[in-house]
Amino acid sequence: MKKIIFTGGGSAGHVTVNIAMIPEFIRAGWLTEYIGSVDGIEKQLITSNFNVKYHSISTGKLRRYLDWQNVKDPFKVVKGIMQAYQLIKKQKPNIVFSKGGFVSVPVVIGAWLNKIPVIIHESDLTPGLANKLASPFASLICTTFSETSSYFNNHKCYCVGPVLRDELTKGDAERGRAFVGFSNIKKPIIVIMGGSLGSRKINHVIRESLTQLTKKFRVIHLCGKGHLDSSIANSDYREYEYINEELPDILTMCDFVISRAGSNSIFEFLSLKKPMILIPLTKEQSRGDQLLNAASFESKGYCKVLHEEQLNPDSLIASIYELAEEKERYIRNMSSFERNDAVSLIYNLIVENAKNGLNDE
Template identity: 55%
Template structure:
């Protein structure tokens, strides 16, 4: 009898990336796979584009806000509608187990899973759990964390630190292909700058204003976000709005990374032994999770941190130079980092819940 797994998670690329890593292995193992996400979130594009064999079901979901909004009064009704929609999908798909990566769309799915008595596994990426996972935790059969520190916030009898689940294609990059994609033939170290799937205006501006000084020491690959490319042509500098299949090749030719501090991305850099300068989202722009993520990596010697409030051309150039000077010390510490679960280990963990 064919085993069935249902995935959920969305709202940002980080709430989908682990699902993207796990789905191909479940498919190879003969599982029937389905996905519940929002009607128009980034998860729909990521899943439908990459996995033609995965039925995608959109449901109604409300955004979980920590600030006042009139929609806070209407969104509970959208969540309730999403619960009923998810319940009907679960009864139709009959999954043996559900895996949730979080995000607001996962809350109605996990409520419906409890109603349908289907076991649920949750993966929490950040040092402290996000609001969606906080709401979903009571309905979870098993909770997996990325950071060891997160276990103190979780029920001890149902939680384990699995680390970050890294998709296998990231380890298959080709430097030659990266050079073809970028048209760079760098004799200098390569600095990869990325501000997340939507880019980061402050980072983009500082990098561009500092180009002349940076290009004396680095070749630069700049992932600037959709709609954020600038009319700049300088030797040794290349811009992309967003990359998908090209990323493993760009990372293979990269020596140092400047990035936000989203958990999935920084653990990918750790797995690839790429020293990083992290510029986390401020507390004014987020719940502060990226600051905690960055602090953890700084304490372990994997990264340097520059607060967004301190980001200037001078501080940026100074810290990038410090990163270059500490590169090999960071690589050595990365090589001794505790291993994360492999994809096969994570798949086996989830499969056991469905028995």
């Protein structure tokens, strides 16, 4: 029996591809396990969705900026590599699949030290720091954007397109309305997502705009862990830290989306043909990957971009009204998008590259 170990975490974006892939291997009879951090969001998402063995290792965040934690974290990474090495040596998987995030680096190196093949997935147009560090130890790198290969060893790269969760196509609008408690009053519904960790700036501007915004729209606000505001009383507003199982129903029900510009999420909105306003992370907050993702979508007419530097209640309201007026144009543009069956492509690549795993020796 073949065995695969998945890894990736730190944010929901570093887990969603794994969530899409894991059912394929369970159905095919593979032994399926996961390595993540002790208390990261990946543990919550994986253990609540699947009955797979979850292993925790030490992790240190890979920062691009000065922070006193940078002194301690290299020791955590080294400890994580040792733990991953011993764990993989004991579990003897045929292959490791990594979605990235800081927890994945020790796992990829631990697999390489055990001579286990590794496949990495990069969702964004430009690679994250963790995947850059891990790429020399990988057998193959799967990408969403064809342009991403120029940032890696081209011979290792294979463009598979966006990996989309199958359950997104099974959303039910009535279930969504029942979950949030909205009746059938004819007001368009906006879903606002600041990422699994939330965005203080987006949250603040949304709440400042609520009185004006809810005159014409209903709002479902996913504000991130620890960012709820129980003082708000508005019958056309619902807020949640995070929505997991009900998200397909919520997205099916909604008319518009306001979101950060992480690749996994925006391709999901695209596949559902939801007109969107993207507010990408700034250069100061990130490596600039979301700016490139958003620019790529805007150039194809899939979205409207509102940069955080220009974000305020007036610009937000104006952008939403413009999006609503141009709704049909955005939907027509999104209808031209043709998606690959990325899940099947990656599954086949994993099967092909797993033949020389430890269990085959």
